[in-house]
Amino acid sequence: MIPDITDAPNAVELETIRGDIVFDHVGFHYNPNRPILxxxxxxxxxxxxxxxxxxxxSGKSTIANLITRMYDVISGSISIDGHNVKEIKVETLRRNIAIVSQEIYLFRGTIAENIxxxxxxxxxxxxIDAARAANAHDFIMRLPEGYETLIGIGSRSLSGGERQRISIARALLMKPSLLILDEATAAMDTETExxxxxxxxKLIKGxxxxxxxxxxxxxxxxxxLMAIExxxxxxxxTAEELMEKKGVYYKLYTLQSEQMKKVMAGL
Ligand SMILES: Nc1ncnc2c1ncn2[C@@H]1O[C@H](COP(=O)(O)OP(=O)(O)OP(=O)(O)O)[C@@H](O)[C@H]1O
Ligand SMILES: [Mg+2]
Known part of the structure; x- marks a missing residue:
């Protein structure tokens, strides 16, 4: 499915956004027989x-997709700085919101163009400054044509960790007002991590x-913190409040600290 989002006739252009985001009874599905939110x-x-x-x-990445209007809500509404996202120019959203993830969209072009x-x-x-700050410069320089290396569909592919650093470089260059970090599920070696x-x-600051x-x-x-289920x-x-609730977050926390203890004990 290719998202087909266009500007409303009365869409506003905002120079920057502050980042006040309100989800109001949002419902969403990709497929009508399978509600997600x-x-x-x-x-x-x-x-x-x-x-x-x-x-x-559970729909975490979907929430990110809705904020950036890769898709539109089915019911309810999302607003940014008091404007319904449907009434903000798509260009404003693209310019002010960065998503960092392994599933970053790389188009066919050079690394420099992608950043x-x-x-x-x-x-x-x-x-180059952005790539350095993103710890991507070294691996880029090891590629045969450095920043001019062609990547994307049909050409050289990058590993998950490399793609993620390209997306960090892109975001650093963009200086977004709103940043969405979508953590990778895939395990990475400790050094890359x-x-x-x-x-x-560096990116999160401010x-x-x-x-x-x-x-x-x-x-x-x-x-x-928010837990979706x-x-x-x-x-x-806050983390403390959710621990006290002994619900979803508490369960995840206990599970992960038990796993961690096992790892530490070499089991
Ligand atoms: N483009 C799409 N078309 C159809 N279904 C989709 C699409 N993207 C996601 N889904 C489905 O919607 C559900 C929610 O997906 P989403 O990616 O938001 O989950 P998530 O919470 O980010 O999961 P994870 O922790 O694995 O990243 C999943 O069942 C997924 O299969
Ligand atoms: Mg996800």
């Missing part, structure tokens, strides 16, 4: 660092951020 309501305040957890397939994606006017120097988390730390995570340790810096936000609050 049933009744999702939450508020994110500009400057927040929100963590989103939930089982695989420049949201800022076509960026100079080569800016591209460290390179990525260092780069992400931005409204939504972090989608499987490993709860990724969420240690979030000031607010059965198409709804089952719990929200």
């Amino acid at each position: 049933k009744d999702v309501s939450f508020t994110i305040h500009a400057g927040d660092h929100v963590g989103l957890v939930g089982h695989t397939g 420049r994606y949201a800022r076509p006017d960026a100079t080569m120097e800016e591209v 460290r390179l990525i988390s260092d780069a992400i730390e 931005r409204t951020t939504i972090t989608i995570a499987h490993r709860l340790s990724t969420l240690k810096d979030c000031n607010y 059965h198409g709804e936000i089952a719990e929200q609050g």
Whole structure:
């Protein structure tokens, strides 16, 4: 399915966005006989660092897709800074919201062009600075044609960790007001993981951020957490509040710390 989202005739263009996001009874499905989000309501305040957890397939990445309007809601509404997203120019959203994930969209073009994606006017120097900060410069320079290497459909493919660092470089260059980090499920070696988390730390500073995570340790810096289950936000609050609730988050936490103990004990 190719998303086909266009601007409403009265769509507004915003120079920047602050990042106040409101989901109001949002319902969504990709396929009518399989509802994904049933009744999702939450508020994110500009400057927040929100963590989103939930089982695989619960709809976390879908929430990110709706904020960036890759798809439109079926029922309810989403607003950003008080404007319904359907009434904000798609270009405004693309320019101000960055998603960092392994499933980043790479088009057929050079690495440099792919990093420049949201800022076509960026100079080569800016591209390289962003790639350095994203810890991507070294692997790019090891490719036969460096920044001029062709990637995307039908040409050289990159590993998940490499794609993710390209997406971090792209986001650093873009200086988005809203950042969505969609953590990879695939395991990465410790060194790559460290390179990525260092780069992400630079990226998060001073931005409204939504972090989608499987490993709860990724969420240690979030000031607010939400747990999604059965198409709804089952719990929200600070990590301490959710621990006290002994619900979804608590279960995930206990499970993960038990696994961790086993790893530490070499079992
Ligand atoms: N483009 C699509 N077309 C049809 N179904 C889709 C599409 N994208 C996702 N889905 C389905 O919607 C559900 C929610 O997917 P989503 O990617 O939002 O889950 P998630 O919570 O991000 O999972 P994970 O933790 O594995 O990343 C899944 O069952 C998935 O198979
Ligand atoms: Mg996902």
